[in-house]
Amino acid sequence: MTKNLIIKTSYSKLPDGSIKTNFGDLIRSTILIECIGNDFLWLTDSKSIPLLKYFIDEKKILNLEEVKELEAETIYNLDNYISESFNKIRGNWRGYIWDGKVLTPENKKIESITPPYENLENSWQQTFIESFNFKWKKQDYPLNITQKEKFDIGFNWHVNPEWKTKQWHYWKELEKELADYSISWQEGLDNFEKYIKWLSSCRVIITCETLGLHLASALRKKIIAIVGPLDGKEYHYNRISFIKPKERECMPCNLRDCKFKEPCLNEISTKEIINVLHNN
Numbered sequence: 001m002t003k004n005l006i007i008k009t010s011y012s013k014l015p016d017g018s019i020k021t022n023f024g025d026l027i028r029s030t031i032l033i034e035c036i037g038n039d040f041l042w043l044t045d046s047k048s049i050p051l052l053k054y055f056i057d058e059k060k061i062l063n064l065e066e067v068k069e070l071e072a073e074t075i076y077n078l079d080n081y082i083s084e085s086f087n088k089i090r091g092n093w094r095g096y097i098w099d100g101k102v103l104t105p106e107n108k109k110i111e112s113i114t115p116p117y118e119n120l121e122n123s124w125q126q127t128f129i130e131s132f133n134f135k136w137k138k139q140d141y142p143l144n145i146t147q148k149e150k151f152d153i154g155f156n157w158h159v160n161p162e163w164k165t166k167q168w169h170y171w172k173e174l175e176k177e178l179a180d181y182s183i184s185w186q187e188g189l190d191n192f193e194k195y196i197k198w199l200s201s202c203r204v205i206i207t208c209e210t211l212g213l214h215l216a217s218a219l220r221k222k223i224i225a226i227v228g229p230l231d232g233k234e235y236h237y238n239r240i241s242f243i244k245p246k247e248r249e250c251m252p253c254n255l256r257d258c259k260f261k262e263p264c265l266n267e268i269s270t271k272e273i274i275n276v277l278h279n280n
Contacts, residue, residue: 001072002073003040004037004073004076005040005041005075005076006042007042007064007078007079008078009044009048010026010047010051011045012025012115013080014116019081024213024214026044026048028125028214030142030218031141033056034140035129035134040060041062041072042061044062044064045063055142056142065085069090070089074091076094077096086098094106112127124234126235127233138235140237141217143219149201150184150202152181152182153202153203153277154185154199154202154205154206155186155206156207156216160210163256165263169266174270199219204224208226209225209226213234214234217237222239224240224243224280225240229252241276241280
């Protein structure tokens with residue numbers, strides 16, 4: 001019997017009942033390891049394994065879809081939707097607690113770290129750690145990949161086309177204004193290995209609010225993050241500079257489409273980004 005079992009897949013259930021892919025929260029959840037030690041197993045979906053293996057020993061990763069019978073002293077369940085495999089798992093449930101019939105959040109903090117993050121008083125990371133009654137000590141990601149940096153700046157520009165509010169449209173203009181730097185455009189859109197290697201090859205990452213923001217932070221990169229309509233309350237670890245548009249009553253809206261003619265992120269100028277770059 002393992003001491004600790006973590007359950008976290010690449011999915012989250014939204015308030016409307018729909019299920020969304022959420023690799024960002026999967027990666028952010030790895031900071032729990034610093035609190036519980038090395039005696040654990042991690043249950044996840046098959047889609048997550050190629051990414052999660054860069055954070056923890058692949059031998060500790062189990063496929064939730066294939067689990068038969070499993071017992072642990074403590075189960076840290078971070079999934080807020082019911083899996084058919086839950087009835088095969090026994091132990092003291094924490095996080096989202098499964099009693100055989102319904103799934104119940106252990107406390108308000110657990111609820112607040114699932115999308116749309118509307119009730120977060122502190123950073124996502126601090127709230128997450130404190131939701132299990134651990135002391136917040138700025139627990140960091142376990143990922144530690146070293147690779148020679150080839151480029152000054154990486155443009156992590158790609159956003160899911162459905163999330164129009166996350167898109168920033170002045171990348172080409174920014175590249176022209178940064179002609180004195182070596183620039184690399186995002187690589188590995190459909191391949192986690194290529195993606196992580198690309199992030200590792202850049203000294204500074206300029207990014208929208210996507211998975212790349214969390215991965216770049218895990219890689220200890222200097223980051224300039226263009227955020228606003230969706231604010232996941234990312235802890236900065238003294239390596240993330242956040243650039244936000246001017247305040248609007250609707251921010252953060254957590255909407256895929258902006259109700260205004262001009263989305264707020266496009267109010268952010270290339271000059272603002274360059275100023276932050278030069279001051280870091």
